[in-house]
Amino acid sequence: MEERYARGCAGYLLEMGALKRSKRSGWWIVGVKEPESIAEHSFRTAVIGSVLAMLEGADPAKVALMCTFHDSQETRVGDIPWIGRRYLTTASNQEVTADQVADAHPVVASGIQAIVDEYETGDSLEVEVAHDADKLECMLQGIEYLEQGYSNAREWVDSTRAKLKSPSAIALADAAQTMTSTEWQRTYLRTTPSASGKAGE
Amino acid sequence: MEERYARGCAGYLLEMGALKRSKRSGWWIVGVKEPESIAEHSFRTAVIGSVLAMLEGADPAKVALMCTFHDSQETRVGDIPWIGRRYLTTASNQEVTADQVADAHPVVASGIQAIVDEYETGDSLEVEVAHDADKLECMLQGIEYLEQGYSNAREWVDSTRAKLKSPSAIALADAAQTMTSTEWQRTYLRTTPSASGKAGE
Amino acid sequence: MEERYARGCAGYLLEMGALKRSKRSGWWIVGVKEPESIAEHSFRTAVIGSVLAMLEGADPAKVALMCTFHDSQETRVGDIPWIGRRYLTTASNQEVTADQVADAHPVVASGIQAIVDEYETGDSLEVEVAHDADKLECMLQGIEYLEQGYSNAREWVDSTRAKLKSPSAIALADAAQTMTSTEWQRTYLRTTPSASGKAGE
Amino acid sequence: MEERYARGCAGYLLEMGALKRSKRSGWWIVGVKEPESIAEHSFRTAVIGSVLAMLEGADPAKVALMCTFHDSQETRVGDIPWIGRRYLTTASNQEVTADQVADAHPVVASGIQAIVDEYETGDSLEVEVAHDADKLECMLQGIEYLEQGYSNAREWVDSTRAKLKSPSAIALADAAQTMTSTEWQRTYLRTTPSASGKAGE
Amino acid sequence: MEERYARGCAGYLLEMGALKRSKRSGWWIVGVKEPESIAEHSFRTAVIGSVLAMLEGADPAKVALMCTFHDSQETRVGDIPWIGRRYLTTASNQEVTADQVADAHPVVASGIQAIVDEYETGDSLEVEVAHDADKLECMLQGIEYLEQGYSNAREWVDSTRAKLKSPSAIALADAAQTMTSTEWQRTYLRTTPSASGKAGE
Amino acid sequence: MEERYARGCAGYLLEMGALKRSKRSGWWIVGVKEPESIAEHSFRTAVIGSVLAMLEGADPAKVALMCTFHDSQETRVGDIPWIGRRYLTTASNQEVTADQVADAHPVVASGIQAIVDEYETGDSLEVEVAHDADKLECMLQGIEYLEQGYSNAREWVDSTRAKLKSPSAIALADAAQTMTSTEWQRTYLRTTPSASGKAGE
Numbered sequence A, B, C, D, E, F: 001m002e003e004r005y006a007r008g009c010a011g012y013l014l015e016m017g018a019l020k021r022s023k024r025s026g027w028w029i030v031g032v033k034e035p036e037s038i039a040e041h042s043f044r045t046a047v048i049g050s051v052l053a054m055l056e057g058a059d060p061a062k063v064a065l066m067c068t069f070h071d072s073q074e075t076r077v078g079d080i081p082w083i084g085r086r087y088l089t090t091a092s093n094q095e096v097t098a099d100q101v102a103d104a105h106p107v108v109a110s111g112i113q114a115i116v117d118e119y120e121t122g123d124s125l126e127v128e129v130a131h132d133a134d135k136l137e138c139m140l141q142g143i144e145y146l147e148q149g150y151s152n153a154r155e156w157v158d159s160t161r162a163k164l165k166s167p168s169a170i171a172l173a174d175a176a177q178t179m180t181s182t183e184w185q186r187t188y189l190r191t192t193p194s195a196s197g198k199a200g201e
Helices: A003-020 A026-030 A037-056 A060-069 A082-088 A093-100 A105-122 A125-147 A151-161 A169-175 A185-191 B004-020 B024-029 B040-058 B059-068 B081-084 B094-102 B106-121 B124-149 B151-161 B167-176 B184-190 C005-018 C026-030 C038-057 C060-067 C083-088 C091-101 C108-123 C125-147 C151-161 C167-177 C183-189 D001-018 D026-030 D038-056 D060-068 D080-085 D093-100 D104-123 D125-147 D151-161 D169-178 D184-190 E003-021 E026-030 E040-056 E060-069 E082-084 E095-099 E106-121 E125-147 E151-161 E167-176 E184-190 F003-020 F026-030 F040-054 F060-069 F082-086 F093-100 F106-121 F125-147 F151-161 F167-176 F185-192
Strands: A088-090 B088-090 C088-090 D088-090 E086-089 F088-090
Touching: A003 A037, A003 B040, A003 B124, A003 B167, A003 B184, A003 C108, A003 E095, A003 E106, A026 A151, A026 A185, A026 E125, A037 A060, A037 A125, A037 A169, A037 B004, A037 B040, A037 B059, A037 B106, A060 A105, A060 A125, A060 B040, A060 F088, A082 A088, A093 A105, A105 A125, A105 B040, A125 A151, A125 B004, A125 D125, A151 B106, A169 B004, A185 B004, B004 B040, B024 B151, B024 C088, B040 B059, B059 B124, B081 B088, B094 B106, B094 F125, B124 B151, B124 B167, B167 C038, C005 C038, C005 C108, C005 D038, C005 D169, C005 D184, C005 E040, C038 C125, C038 C167, C038 D038, C038 D060, C038 D104, C060 C108, C060 C125, C060 D038, C060 D060, C060 F060, C083 C088, C091 C108, C108 C125, C108 D038, C125 C151, C125 D001, C125 E040, C151 D125, C167 D001, C167 D125, C183 D001, D001 D104, D026 D151, D038 D060, D038 D125, D038 D169, D060 D104, D060 D125, D080 D088, D093 D104, D104 D125, D125 D151, D125 D169, D184 F167, E003 E040, E003 E106, E003 F040, E003 F125, E003 F167, E003 F185, E026 E151, E040 E060, E040 E125, E040 E167, E040 F003, E040 F040, E040 F060, E040 F106, E060 F040, E060 F060, E095 E106, E106 E125, E106 F040, E125 E151, E125 E167, E125 F003, E167 F003, E184 F003, F003 F040, F003 F106, F026 F151, F040 F060, F040 F125, F040 F167, F060 F106, F060 F125, F082 F088, F093 F106, F106 F125, F125 F151, F125 F167
Parallel strands: none
Antiparallel strands: A088 C088, B088 E086, D088 F088
């Protein structure tokens, strides 16, 4: 690989590192002082997208790929909260992405642009599922913040729930509303440990 | 979807939420008081895996999917630092995953188990790339911690660099060693802004 | 006071509380994981503005007032980093302010709008000093981040230094570049403690 | 400006930077692990003071100036919580200030001492309003901590409410008790966006 | 002291410094994003152990010593949460300790090994009290997290309460369940301040 | 135990919980935004005290006990930084302790007062070692902050080093100055793992 392409690609990966530090700023309004990062949101969005894809008969890998990159432009435009949309006009995510990959190897530049372009403008089942994953992740986080005491998170839970489209996302959202985030530990209590290679207590 | 499957899937997604709070504990030894979370590491691993796949001629979507789930067992076994391997024996990641998805819809249970199984035991180009992505993410984070003043991060940069296998990963790692994490901003300075829909200053 | 005005004013003060949680996001790019809040920046900007006003023969109270409100719109539009200006067009700060005070008592609404309007469009000595204070605060913070190990803060120190206009701001900036942030403790060591009501060691 | 005065003034501004890191320690007793900083408290105190001044017919600029400096001595004496007053005797804030500005330019030294002296010993309407602003800020923060789940914040809300003197401060405090900290967003929902230069959704 | 022993001892003390950064990871599952460190838990365990020893007629110093070292192996094996015990087998704490003190002065190596060995295998009253202190500390922290809004902490309060053995630990646990963590301030209000050397209000 | 004594003791233990949240405030001046807590400092002080006692031929248990309680008054008087001593007069630690244990069971009240009294006024070898442990802990933390990039920590390393008295403390301090905080990992690399019950890599 040419040196300049290696640097261009490495620069893109270092740029993505800023998302590990950048907070999801809309939660500040709700009262969460140290909300999760954009990277953390993107991670679980990819997990959720994969699961929804399995349930909806879509391609989990394609959905995970789109979810991974769905907020990748926010190194440059930030995480604009809902109320900010009233005051800000932004370049399109495709335009921002074009700048981000301008120095990368052509196969990377075109590859990432294609992912972003499909997420922004496509109409496949995978695209629909990926958008639902974004909303469902936000709703689950709202439920978790409610459990942690942040009473103003209620409105986010309700507003994101209302935006879900696929039957699977709606079913999971409704189930989550009746659970606690530690419910999964009960599965453990019910099952018996497998015999080998595991510690008893 | 049956109610019990919806709850089982939702429980899995809430379990994954714990990775947004769980820190990469090996960095505590190096002196980083508030290291990144496992979710943050997994996010950039998926980004890096996608990019490496494009460069190596592998399937970016398949790699992103494996990278997303590659540390998903750590809700239960934690992020065991290198030195801990000397003292701990763990159940396999497949065994842990089997417990995690025990209550999920069968299509989700088998889907996630297949992803984990391939990452752990497969020998495709995608698997190799995904493992390199895990290492390269850790190395880039080490470079970033060095930039932030943590002088003990040096050893991690060197040890993870030594484990990379694919030519692309090695090329990007070597390029990154000669850059700062803000290098990508220079691309911006060099290019001229596109004409429409963007603010000048 | 009419109930509706009391609520409108209280709502504005609670809105300003979001600035105690909102981070100065440009520092994320530089590598600072937990940068200071907009409120913290605004506080020292007011201190600096007061001091510069004394040195330049301007009105310290008027400058402190403008500095206090100079970023008050960022509850709604966020702290847009320098690179974001390339991609975002925003409503004017006066327009945002008009929304923020829409329900407040008329004397408060017009009072705050007048402060913001003068900061944005005025050309008095006080306005110039207030703008210098904003820049100098950012530069001093950059020096402090450098001391704390964040090597990428260098570029912010240099770029904000270059924007200062008043002789006093330039003199203080140049002095600060040759000092550490704990220099003030040496004054203490040099002086002798006053006699009464103070603890010896 | 003489070099020594530039250094003395810069040293003072760097000393004030410590307030961006220093926490309001009384909240630790209540159970808040990461309370706001003294700088954050001082910022909103200045905002509140300005608003109260407008409502009470006092000079907003003069009040903002006093509020900005009202806790500036806490770089040296710390934020002594209420219970600490039982065990500690402190030098006066004027004495501490005298040490802080000892090396600054004479116009700055006398300027800051005058501000502190008036806040500590004055009896003008501006002084009364500034003291009320300090209390009201603390009360609003208590309301916000309650919303965030910290149940022990109740006692601070009640005790600071009881200390307010001016009719405007009391009216705003009572209004705030019946609101949530996101109330201001409803104003937005009620109004229609202005036509130009703003994004729709 | 031989140089190699000084280095070995200093290395052990620096290793213990990692416990000041390492979080009690079980709380992440409950929803606490920034739980207390292992060092913080160990500190209050020593305080509690001393108090229980006084009440039970055991030796407070011996208990404090064991409590101080009771989690000292977690620099290497981490804080394994309850659910992790299902998947992990660990070397004994004595084995880990042997590695930790391998380079220390022989008197230190044997001294620390003896403390750990007694805590792990002894059956004196002091040992029983030290184990109760570990559980009671965790329960009190659970009560405090509940007060701070973390509703999922309930299960920890109940499960640790159920493990207490000594009458004193049970009595204190039951008392704590009916109190708030600020109860101690009321004692202050009831008593009158001592006459000399203290500030009035 | 009488109910009132159980509550008095529980109240004391909950009061000690505030030290898990209270930061060592002197480090704010040096530029550390999130310094360690008083509890974290006290924990390692107890570890260091135990080790120094072993080396000096003192009683490790007695020293650990004194170190555990040596800053226990700081729930009420705070962690007064060095410069604050110039401005503050405090009640004695024995007076503060008397208030803290006023409602506890008499055996606890007298027991804790005796510990504090000995630490403050005793002249045994154990007391000297405990005081050295307090200083050495602070010095080691300074070395760690230096490693993490905080360049202003230098002065604390030097000033605390100068206060050490016992030969062992001085020897360990001088050794630590030539090491990194991860030195202990090299011991691991040099030794061969024990045969049973441990994971290979």
